[in-house]
Amino acid sequence: MNNEGVDKSKRQFLTSALTVVGAVGSGYIAVPFLAQMQPSTKAMAASAPVTVDISKMEPGQLIRVAWRGKPVWLLNRTPQVLETLKTLDDKLRDPLSNESEQPDYTKNPLRSIKPEIFVAVGLCTHLGCSPTFRPEIAPVDLGKDWHGGFFCPCHGSWFDLAGRVYRGVPAPTNLEIPPYHFVSDTQIIIGEDPVEKAA
DSSP: OOOTTOOHHHHHHHHHHHHHHHHHHHHHHHHHHHHHTSOOHHHHHHTSOEEEEOTTOOTTOEEEEEETTEEEEEEEOOHHHHHHHTTOGGGBSOTTOOSSOOOGGGOSTTOSSSTTEEEEEOSOTTTOOOOEEEOSSSOTTTOTTOOSEEEOTTTOOEEOTTOOBBTTSSOOSOOOOOOEEEEETTEEEETSOOOOOOO
């Protein structure tokens, strides 16, 4: 083949120009695909910490909030409930939460930072159903061993009012405690661990 009269500089220019145009075009095509992999504003907001005002909570009252798409319970426990919790250890699978990964501030019988305020994710640790709040003592349907707590209607798991699972039920571990801390006596932030104070 005779290459005489072929301008090699034009060929090189056209090859370089097509390479640049192809790279830019690939970039325009890739950007939307990469952008869709980023979490949406709604998703980022859903994972943000939640501030809860507990100033109007009555003794014995349970309130529910959403955090990361999960129900979170806040229970204002009465002195009677706190006394009852001390008597249940022999009925529970893991009274001190040693078998589950939980924040250090829950490694106590009350599983809370302040004794009267209990905070937990409201999902059964068996298959994720949401247990019902059953504060009454010894109701007919649950029997004389029921001292108030959370009952999972899906498969019958029992949790006391510290979210500790009873022995012999399907749920394998205590209810999850989310990271949380008190901003004041009347405000809790769910989704952040307590801020450690400098010594």
